[in-house]
Amino acid sequence: MTVMPIRLFGDPVLTTPAAEVVDFDARLRRLVKDLDETLVDQRGSGLAAPQLGVGLRVFVFRDEDASGHLVNPVLRFPDEEEQDGPEGCLSMPGLYFDTRRRRNVVAKGYDMHGRPLQVVGRGHLARCLQHETDHLDGVLFLDRMDATRRKAALRAIREAPWFATPPRVKLSPHGPAGLFR
Numbered sequence: 001m002t003v004m005p006i007r008l009f010g011d012p013v014l015t016t017p018a019a020e021v022v023d024f025d026a027r028l029r030r031l032v033k034d035l036d037e038t039l040v041d042q043r044g045s046g047l048a049a050p051q052l053g054v055g056l057r058v059f060v061f062r063d064e065d066a067s068g069h070l071v072n073p074v075l076r077f078p079d080e081e082e083q084d085g086p087e088g089c090l091s092m093p094g095l096y097f098d099t100r101r102r103r104n105v106v107a108k109g110y111d112m113h114g115r116p117l118q119v120v121g122r123g124h125l126a127r128c129l130q131h132e133t134d135h136l137d138g139v140l141f142l143d144r145m146d147a148t149r150r151k152a153a154l155r156a157i158r159e160a161p162w163f164a165t166p167p168r169v170k171l172s173p174h175g176p177a178g179l180f181r
Contacts, residue, residue: 002034003041004052009092009140009157010164013050017138018057021071024114028058032069032112035060044090046128048135051091058112059132063125070117073109073133077102087127087141093162097153099141101127 007013021028031054039047039060048059060069080102087099105126107119121129131141142153157163 002037004034004038006038006042006047006051006090007053008162008164009089011053011091013053013055014091014135014140015138016050016055018048018050018055018136021056021058021110024071024110024112028056028071029112031056031058032060032071036069039090042090045124046132047090048132050135050138057136059136061119061125061128061132063121063128065125066119066121068117068119069112070107070109070119070129070132071112071114073107073129073136075130075133076106076108078104078106083123083127085127087131089131089141091140092157092160095153095156095160097141097145097149097156099127099144099149101130101144105129107133 031049035047035049035052038052039062045063046059046061049056057073058069058071061067081104082100083103084098084100086096088096103123103126105121107121107129109117111117119129134141142150145153
């Protein structure tokens with residue numbers, strides 16, 4: 001098992017839908033263990049494979065109510081009840097923003113051995129299961145915010161010390177003459 005570096009906001013792997021897991025083999029079990037060890041090291045609630053740069057539909061979660069992993073999860077919502085509250089992401093360290101989510105969820109998938117698995121989440125665990133499944137779909141929690149909240153969140157991200165700003169392009173003092181004749 002290994003603590004792996006987490007991909008940060010702006011990395012294209014975070015907005016690319018992950019592929020279904022088809023091989024429930026030793027490599028998958030290793031990935032689940034690496035995800036779990038990295039999550040424990042970072043003291044987070046959930047971590048999806050794309051956050052480690054692996055484009056597979058698998059994530060781990062830890063909550064006061066439950067902990068574990070899900071492979072190829074599918075979510076079902078038993079009611080329309082919602083919650084609105086702070087949410088963070090290990091790919092956006094140190095930042096938390098109010099995000100609206102469903103309060104209750106039933107997540108069905110498989111364990112690392114290919115056995116069917118179901119996790120019922122309420123409150124914080126429901127938020128975590130939705131957040132991690134979104135990662136597998138290439139969706140960030142910023143995408144779940146209304147325009148006002150998203151604008152404020154993007155401003156905070158740009159000001160974060162870990163945010164890699166695009167390199168500045170220096171213009172030639174000689175202009176483009178000669179290039180477009």
